[in-house]
Amino acid sequence: MRNGLLFLALISLIVISSNYAYAQEIELAAFHEIAQIKIDKNTSQNVTASIILQSTDIQDIKIPVELEQKIRENNEIQSIFVTNQEQCVLGVVDQSCILINVIRDPADKGINAVQNSTKEITGAYIDEINQVLGTDAKFHSIYIHTGDESNNILALSGESDKVVISGVYTMPMEDTNSIYEKISSTLISKSITDNGGFYNIAKDLSFEENTEVLFSLIPLDSKSLVQLRVSIDYPNSAETISEVSPLDFLKTEKITRSGYFSSGFYPINSIIQIIILSPENEEISNINGNIVPTQIIDNEKIPTDISKEGWIFDPQEGQTIQGKYIFGNESSVSKEKLKFLLGDESTIQPKMEFDESTIIVIIISIIAIAAAMFFLKGYKK
DSSP: OOOSHHHHHHHHHHHHHTOOOSTTOBOOOSOEEEEEEEEETTTTOOEEEEEEEEESOTTTBOOOHHHHHHHHTOTTEEEEEEEOOTTSSTTOOSEEEEEEEEEOOTTOOSHHHHHHHHHHHHHTTHHHHHHHHTOOOEEEEEEEOOHHHHHHHHTTTTOOSOOEEEEEEEEEOOOHHHHHHHHHHHHBOHHHHTTOTHHHHHHHHTTSSSEEEEEEEEEOSSSEEEEEEEEEEETTOSTTOOEEOHHHHTTOSEEEOOGGGTTSBOTTSEEEEEEEEEEEEEEEEOOSSOBOOEEEETTEEEESOTTSOEEEESSSEEEEEEEEEEOTTOSEEETGGGOEEESSOOOOOOOOOOOGGGHHHHHHHHHHHHTTHHHHHOOOO
16 A cells, blocks of 8 residues: 555645635645755755646646556556656666656566566556657666665655666657646646746746756555656755855746635645755855744644745754745745845744644645655655
8 A cells, every 4th residue: 555655645635625614714725836946065066946846636737537547556656757867767868768666576586577577567558658648658678776766766655665666668858848848738737837836937947958857646545646847957056055045046036826826825835945955064044034933843843824924944054954935925925035045143033822723734734745855855866
């Protein structure tokens, strides 16, 4: 069974959709838009900016019902990736890929048995996947992921200590804009494409150099999580950063939420996330915008009022810093309001009395967003 974090997220979505007894009429849609900036001073020295559009509703991202069910009901399939990443796995160069990822069957003894079994499983789906995507990917190889690679992929479903094997299917390399436009026009609902928001940021970003796209389907117990992610890489730029301006990396002066959410109060469905990795202790300071008042609940910073816009940094200092910007009642935020420094000056965290009636809805929303954490961190070989 596919239990773990994604299953909890799905259950959470069901629970929250039926319990809106809150004064602010808090709502949570199946569709999420996420902007992420990852500053890696630790290893790669790169900055990677991404826009992720995701949903568990196949009316938002239109996977045929029969194919989605067929994939989900096959417990051997862990996920499906479509990417123009420069080298999707070792041995693939200058080709776009479809990776059908399966869990190794312990009954398969020896490399030949593993390869034959994986090719048989994945080969049963590639024709339908090609038809849906308008691609013509051909079998390339069977790739056995290392322990770390397997654990990264398995983090999607809360599993661990299993070996992931990919059926690798390749096709001619396409630029990011071409793939993004193809998927958008055929699979993304007009309720998303016609409503702007982060979708438009990703579309503009797809024309830039050093970009790549990742389309993925992750089966859950009763639905599938489908994601479209566009990323841009800034090589060797992390080390010298002292002022962080997230929207500079997304090449926009302002970021606006999708009109998809205009009919209600959906404060957790649009998120800006910052991740800073450093070999030395860093500290957030001189934040131009607001800091959302929080209280610690189960070792997590939980906003006391999610109608307020601003940053939540947890932690705010150290070798790994994570921040999330929530929009509250606002529909957009400017570049200037998102800027902050990496420095020594401490920013005082405001404290307020906490309304415990919001604890459940906030924690549920955080769990739902956590379902995408693997892709927020970036798919790495």
